Amino acid sequence: xxxxxxxxxxxxxxxxxxRDSAGVEVVQTQAPPEPLPWRVSAEPSVxxxxxxASADGALYRVVGVASVPGGDIVIANAGSSELLFYDRTxxxxxxxxxxxxxxxxxxxxxxMVVGPGDSIHVFDGASQRFSVFTSEGDFVxxxxxxxxxxxxx
Numbered sequence: 588x589x590x591x592x593x594x595x596x597x598x599x600x601x602x603x604x605x606r607d608s609a610g611v612e613v614v615q616t617q618a619p620p621e622p623l624p625w626r627v628s629a630e631p632s633v634x635x636x637x638x639x640a641s642a643d644g645a646l647y648r649v650v651g652v653a654s655v656p657g658g659d660i661v662i663a664n665a666g667s668s669e670l671l672f673y674d675r676t677x678x679x680x681x682x683x684x685x686x687x688x689x690x691x692x693x694x695x696x697x698x699m700v701v702g703p704g705d706s707i708h709v710f711d712g713a714s715q716r717f718s719v720f721t722s723e724g725d726f727v728x729x730x731x732x733x734x735x736x737x738x739x740x
Contacts, residue, residue, distance in 0.1 A: 633677040635660065646671075651699025653707070655722035663699035663709055668692065670699075670709065672724050683724040684709070691718055691726035 603616045636646035647666025655661055658675040668686040673679050685692050695713030702708045705722040715734070719727040 633660070633673075633675060635662070635673050635677050648696075650696055651709070653699065653701045655701065655707070656705050659722075661699075661707060661722075661724075663696055665693075665696040668694070668696055670707065670720060670724060681724040683720055683726065684718070688714060690729055691720070693718070 603614055606613050606615070645667070646662065646664055648664065649662055650665045651663035653661050655672075659680070660673045660675070662671045662673070664671050668684055670683040671679060672681040672683070683691065684696075686694070688694060693709065693711045693714070695711055696709060697712035698710045700708050701722075702719070706727065707720040707722060707724075709718045709720070710716075710732075711718065715732045717730045717732065719730065721727060
């Protein structure tokens with residue numbers, strides 16, 4: 588009885604089909620039978636940058652946004668060359684970086700990603716380097732991107 592209860596249901600539709608097309612395997616998936624269980628709220632749960640007249644709301648040339656552990660939000664704001672940290676209510680906390688050529692400074696902030704160990708990696712296109720920060724905004728190190736001539740030598 589137990590084995591019979593665990594047997595696959597042959598009447599169930601597979602979520603995908605596989606067919607051959609001139610020697611190329613084609614996998615076609617089926618749409619979910621029902622709408623997904625989550626919905627996007629009509630009202631935002633947090634507002635950041637809603638008031639450009641306030642010092643806390645001035646966002647210009649945002650090149651990256653990420654959620655970090657604990658629910659905080661970090662924004663790479665290329666207009667000010669800064670990483671801006673906000674709590675889950677939208678209140679601004681720590682600011683890291685700034686304009687310049689020194690460690691943790693940026694001349695041409697171009698993008699941001701969250702990396703291993705929740706580290707934050709910010710690419711500075713003008714300086715051709717990644718600056719690495721902790722998820723709390725502490726500077727860790729810079730990593731230069733090798734140029735083509737360095738790669739070929």
